[in-house]
Amino acid sequence: MTSRSLNIFKDNSLILKWTMVLVAGFCFLWSFQLFIAGNAYYSVKNDIEGWQLSPDKASINRIDRGLGKIGNAIDYFPDNALYYQIQGQLFEWKAVVEKRSEESGDAELGLKSHSDNLNNAAESYEKSLLLRPTWSGSWIGLASVKLLRDELDDEFYRYLKNAKQAGPQDAIVHKFIVEFGLEMFSARSIHYVKIKEQLKQHLNLGLQNPLSRDFVLKAIQKHNASETVCRWLRDASYPVRKRISNCITYD
Incomplete structure (x- = not known):
């Protein structure tokens, strides 16, 4: 070299x-x-x-x-x-x-x-x-x-629709719809009519999802809605219903 x-x-x-x-x-x-x-x-x-x-x-x-x-x-x-x-x-x-x-x-x-x-x-x-x-x-x-x-x-409802389409199983979607829906139910607002079917669906899904479950249970408790939610979710699975206070009885 x-x-x-x-x-x-x-x-x-x-x-x-x-x-x-x-x-x-x-x-x-x-x-x-x-x-x-x-x-x-x-x-x-x-x-x-x-x-x-x-x-x-x-x-x-x-x-x-x-x-x-x-x-x-x-x-x-x-x-x-x-x-x-x-x-x-x-x-x-x-x-x-x-x-x-x-x-x-x-x-x-x-x-x-x-x-x-x-x-x-x-x-x-x-x-x-x-x-x-x-x-x-x-x-x-x-x-x-x-x-x-x-x-x-x-x-507002368009944003909700887009959120549901983007992440129908996402915890953040369950949390928001449950809190908003229960708030509208408690206030006897006209908006409850618009959200009630979504509310029931996301109460069920939110209680199934471990990332949203505690939040959903606290929201139900805050609005004193255990009896009502139990009635709404009468066709939900046993693991979901048993999480709601006094929803499952053994009489």
């Missing part, structure tokens, strides 16, 4: 070596970002699931921390539909908690903040659906924003 060939060989080896170093560094950085983003998502997800069962545990400070975490995850992975959907839920919770706690002494400012947070929530859900149109959680999110705005119009 000539001196010139040897130098070319050494140069190529050096280039290959540094290429491998750069690739390894990139892979390490990507893995680190994935780890941070994943931890942020599951931390926020666990908080939200806890607030759903015990809403009083939600606070502005905890929600703002969650928004910071999921904001960092989105900075790392801006094309992740799930992160935008979780961000939307956080903005919803912030709107609810601010309205509940009336932290602002200025009523007009408080209403503006409530509206801004709902607008932010809707924007996050829309970004999620642009990335993944068949994501049931984001369709439910848009329906939830409409509900918080007292806008139970055709668009």
Whole structure:
């Protein structure tokens, strides 16, 4: 091998070596970002699931921390539909908690903040659906924003329809329809007529799904609807009926 060939060989080896170093560094950085983003998502997800069962545990400070975490995850992975959907839920919770706690002494400012947070929530859900149109959680999110705005119009029911088509077995669909349906039943609202068949279906499915079961049982208890739900689900399976308080007797 000539001196010139040897130098070319050494140069190529050096280039290959540094290429491998750069690739390894990139892979390490990507893995680190994935780890941070994943931890942020599951931390926020666990908080939200806890607030759903015990809403009083939600606070502005905890929600703002969650928004910071999921904001960092989105900075790392801006094309992740799930992160935008979780961000939307956080903005919803912030709107609810601010309205509940009336932290602002200025009523007009408080209403503006409530509206801004709902607008932010809707924007996050829309970004999620642009990335993944068949994501049931984001369709439910848009329906939830409409509900918080007292806008139970055709668009609200279209969002529900899209959510059911995208994820007919998803826990988030069961939870929303059960809570909304029982609320409309308790209020003797005209909207109960529109939702009653879906309510019965998702009470059954929600009690079957371990990811929604505790939430559905708590919703039934909150609305003192055990006897009514037992009657609605008289044709449901024994494992479903036995979970409803006093629905199965052995007299």
